[in-house]
Amino acid sequence: MRESTLWVLHIFAGAIILVLLGLHMFIMHLDEVLGVLGIGYSEPIASESVFARSEQAFFMVTYILLLGAALYHGLYGFRNMLFELTLPKAAETFINWSFTLVGLGLFAFGTYAAIFVFAAKFAKEI
Amino acid sequence: MVQNSKFRNNKLGLWGWLGGGRFGAERYAYALHRLSGLGILAYFIMHIFVTGTRIGGLESWQTAMNKFATPFFKFGEFLVFLAFAYHALNGIRLAITELGFGLGRPQRPVFPYKSSVIHQRPLFIAVMILAAIIMVFGGADFYLIK
Amino acid sequence: MSDAATLANEKKSEHKGLEKVTFEILRYNPETNREPVLKAYEVPLKKGLTVLDGLLWLKENVDGTLSWRSSCRMGVCGSCGMFINGKPRLACNNQVVHLESAKIQIKPLPNFSIVRDLVPDLEGFFDKHRSVKPYLIRRELEELNHPTNEYFQSQSELIDYIQFAYCIKCGLCLSACPTVATDVNYTGPQALAQAWRYLSDSRDEGAKDRENEVYASHGVFRCHFAGECSEVCPKGVDPAFAIQLLKQDTFLKKLGMRRDRPGKAVAPKVENWTPKKEIPKAPERTVK
Numbered sequence: 001m002r003e004s005t006l007w008v009l010h011i012f013a014g015a016i017i018l019v020l021l022g023l024h025m026f027i028m029h030l031d032e033v034l035g036v037l038g039i040g041y042s043e044p045i046a047s048e049s050v051f052a053r054s055e056q057a058f059f060m061v062t063y064i065l066l067l068g069a070a071l072y073h074g075l076y077g078f079r080n081m082l083f084e085l086t087l088p089k090a091a092e093t094f095i096n097w098s099f100t101l102v103g104l105g106l107f108a109f110g111t112y113a114a115i116f117v118f119a120a121k122f123a124k125e126i
Numbered sequence: 127m128v129q130n131s132k133f134r135n136n137k138l139g140l141w142g143w144l145g146g147g148r149f150g151a152e153r154y155a156y157a158l159h160r161l162s163g164l165g166i167l168a169y170f171i172m173h174i175f176v177t178g179t180r181i182g183g184l185e186s187w188q189t190a191m192n193k194f195a196t197p198f199f200k201f202g203e204f205l206v207f208l209a210f211a212y213h214a215l216n217g218i219r220l221a222i223t224e225l226g227f228g229l230g231r232p233q234r235p236v237f238p239y240k241s242s243v244i245h246q247r248p249l250f251i252a253v254m255i256l257a258a259i260i261m262v263f264g265g266a267d268f269y270l271i272k
Numbered sequence: 273m274s275d276a277a278t279l280a281n282e283k284k285s286e287h288k289g290l291e292k293v294t295f296e297i298l299r300y301n302p303e304t305n306r307e308p309v310l311k312a313y314e315v316p317l318k319k320g321l322t323v324l325d326g327l328l329w330l331k332e333n334v335d336g337t338l339s340w341r342s343s344c345r346m347g348v349c350g351s352c353g354m355f356i357n358g359k360p361r362l363a364c365n366n367q368v369v370h371l372e373s374a375k376i377q378i379k380p381l382p383n384f385s386i387v388r389d390l391v392p393d394l395e396g397f398f399d400k401h402r403s404v405k406p407y408l409i410r411r412e413l414e415e416l417n418h419p420t421n422e423y424f425q426s427q428s429e430l431i432d433y434i435q436f437a438y439c440i441k442c443g444l445c446l447s448a449c450p451t452v453a454t455d456v457n458y459t460g461p462q463a464l465a466q467a468w469r470y471l472s473d474s475r476d477e478g479a480k481d482r483e484n485e486v487y488a489s490h491g492v493f494r495c496h497f498a499g500e501c502s503e504v505c506p507k508g509v510d511p512a513f514a515i516q517l518l519k520q521d522t523f524l525k526k527l528g529m530r531r532d533r534p535g536k537a538v539a540p541k542v543e544n545w546t547p548k549k550e551i552p553k554a555p556e557r558t559v560k
Contacts (some may be wrong), residue, residue, distance in 0.1 A: 003489045004522045011221050018214055029207055029267050045191060047184045054180060067174070074167040081160060084455040084494055092489075106174055113178040122183050132393055133300055133308060133386040138453040149359070149448070149500050156450065156498040224497055226520025232435045232472075235508025242513035243499035 006076060013073040020066040027053075054117040067110040071103045152243055152250065159216050162209035169206045200268065207264045215257035219249055293317050293368055295326055297338065298379040300386050308386060310377075317368065323376060324352055324363040327390075340390035347506055350442030354390055355379040360447035362506050381447040397443055400460050403485050404467040409478025410535055424539040429474040436469035436514050438507045445501035445511050457490040461501035464492055465511035468518050477535040492518045 028045070043049055053059045079099050083092060179190040222228050228249050229242035292314045300308035313334055315326040324342055331338045342352040345364045352363040356378050357371050368376060384392035410416050445461040446452045452460055459467075467486045470476045486492055495515045502512040524530035 003491070003493050004487050004526060007493045007519075008523060008526055011225070014217050014221060018218065021210065022214070025207070025210065025264075029264055031267070047188055050180065050187060051184065070170060074163070074170060077160075077163050078167055080494070081164075083489065084451055084458070086454060086456045106171065109178060110174050113181050117180045120183075122180075132302065136380065136382055136384060136386050136392075138382045138450075140454060149498075150503050152497065152499040153450065156496055159496075220497060224516055224519055225523055226516045229513055229516055232432055232513070232517075234431065235435050235438055235510070237508065239505075239508030239510070241499075241502040241505075241508070241510045242516065243502050 010073060010076050013069040013076075016065065016069040017073055020062055021070070023062070024066065051117070051122045054114070055121060057118070060114050060118040063114050064111050067114075068107055071107055075099045075103045150243065155216055155250070159213060159220070162213040165209045166206060166213060169202075204264070204268045207268070208261050211257045211260040211264065215253040215260070219246070219253045222246075222249065290374060291317055293326070294375045295330065296375060296377045297327075297330075297390070299338075299389055301337070302388060308379075315368075321368045322364055323354070323356055323361075323366050323368060323371075323378065326368060326376070327363060327378075338390075339388050348440060350440030353381050353392070353442040353444050353447070355382055355447065360444040360504050362442060362444070365506055381443055383447050383449070383452045384443065392443065394443060396456075397441075397446060397460070397462070400463040401441065401466060404459065404463045404470075405478060405482055405485075406463075406466045406470060408470065408473065408476050409481055410475075411477050415538060419538075421538050421541055423475040423536045425474055425536055429536075432474070433469050433472045436465050436472075436509055436511075439466060439469075439509045439511075440507055442506065444504045444506065445509075448500035448504045449495075450498050450500070451494045451496070455490065455494060458494045459485060459488075459491050461495070461511035461515060464495070464518060465509055465514035468514035471521065472517070474533075475536045479532050486518060487522055492522075495519075 031043075079095055082095055087095070176190055176194070179186045223242075223246050228246050230240070230245040295313045295315050296310050297313065298308045299305070299311045313330050315321075315329055318325075322345075324345055327338065327340060327342075340352065340354070340363070342364060343349040344351070347362055347365040350362075353360060354363050355361075356363065356366060357373060357376060360381055363378075378390060380386050380390045381392045384394060384397065387393050408416075439462060441462065443462070445465075449458075449461055451458045464486065467482050471479060471482065471486075492515055495512070497512060497516065499512045502510045505511065521530065525532070
């Protein structure tokens with residue numbers, strides 16, 4: 001029954017990503033549209049915007065949430081694709097473990113980066 | 127003898143993932159969903175490292191951004207946006223249907239059979255139209271509006 | 273289809289004025305060939321000619337070594353599944369004119385080993401079916417082995433599963449499935465649909481017995497709803513629907529919104545029953 005749990009989490013992670021990544025896409029790639037409507041950030045990848053966002057608790061927390069959900073969702077999907085290629089049991093176990101380690105490692109790095117920039121207050125230098 | 131000489135290489139293999147013959151729309155939607163997912167995953171892993179350059183402060187961030195300011199990378203990012211729009215909207219449809227909703231009810235099969243796939247066709251068309259709309263908006267933002 | 277509609281179709285199709293069609297058949301003799309080879313034959317076209325009729329004509333008049341499986345010739349036995357013009361179909365259920373092509377390409381069902389010519393190896397297919405325990409499972413063995421009466425089941429409980437009981441085990445769904453195309457260990461749409469046929473049967477108590485096969489890492493979760501199995505099923509079983517209902521079942525049970533319920537009780541024996549006055553008495557038994 002463990003496979004059921006992994007799959008249900010995959011669906012929930014997808015729902016979380018839909019909301020958070022949708023928001024992220026709005027800010028990053030529909031900024032002109034938002035600008036016309038008078039809200040949001042213009043020039044979202046200019047240093048001022050990036051570091052201003054990084055220092056807001058809302059963005060720090062949601063970035064970490066998005067990172068975790070997206071890593072789980074993406075790596076689980078990729079693992080499924082590999083499993084469906086008829087692999088020996090040893091290869092399946094290896095993939096499960098290595099993907100878990102890679103996912104945890106990337107999550108740790110991303111969380112560290114988010115918290116570091118939040119605390120460092122680089123934007124004050126601008 | 128005859129027992130051992132069965133011709134075993136009769137699988138459609140990866141060609142089967144892509145359609146393998148004259149198949150329905152949802153089969154191609156599945157293939158595209160996998161392709162877009164792989165594309166987004168590859169971009170995402172690089173993205174974690176690029177956004178991680180913020181640790182070095184404004185200069186390191188600006189250096190990274192200058193490296194990726196070429197039209198080639200901009201087009202690549204646009205492709206990722208398209209992949210996201212398709213994957214997210216098709217994903218909404220899959221989340222609904224794979225949980226058993228929107229597929230109708232079990233009934234006695236009477237020809238012509240109205241399968242669950244036909245039942246969810248309107249939902250499929252609706253998400254495809256929404257995805258197209260989002261792609262158009264994204265395209266406008268990337269290349270039209272200055 | 274009405275006669276007028278059939279006539280209209282025939283006029284529209286390529287077969288207007290055609291007297292022959294080409295059957296391109298994949299031949300493979302394990303004793304003489306190394307690899308399967310496509311071979312073309314001409315078959316005279318008659319009104320109502322099905323692909324199976326064409327194969328029978330070829331075997332009688334052209335090449336007696338042509339091999340395939342068929343039996344009922346009316347779409348109920350599931351023997352004659354083949355890959356016809358790019359789609360898995362039953363040979364007996366498809367008229368040549370409805371395929372709308374002057375060339376009919378026939379290959380054995382993909383995703384199965386080929387025994388010979390158009391004969392697929394279905395042993396693995398039947399093994400997967402057996403692995404989901406496709407029979408009613410009850411806890412009280414005494415009643416099961418020495419039944420006193422039937423298990424009661426209402427009409428609406430019957431409708432919940434009867435659609436999935438129409439499976440004729442033809443194997444078309446496994447040929448169409450993209451996961452079966454690469455994953456040898458995947459249980460397959462046919463076996464999973466049969467698992468649901470029993471799990472949703474109100475008389476069945478075998479949810480725990482089938483758990484390991486159905487919800488394993490190569491069970492239902494290897495399905496991604498490409499929906500081809502339902503599109504090619506000749507009996508309207510809709511295996512894709514059964515698999516999504518299996519996923520819904522485990523999802524709701526995980527959230528605690530649905531519980532395993534005990535199987536239906538045995539219908540009580542009716543004692544001292546008298547018919548209504550208007551119903552006439554049965555005639556005397558002729559056999560004592």
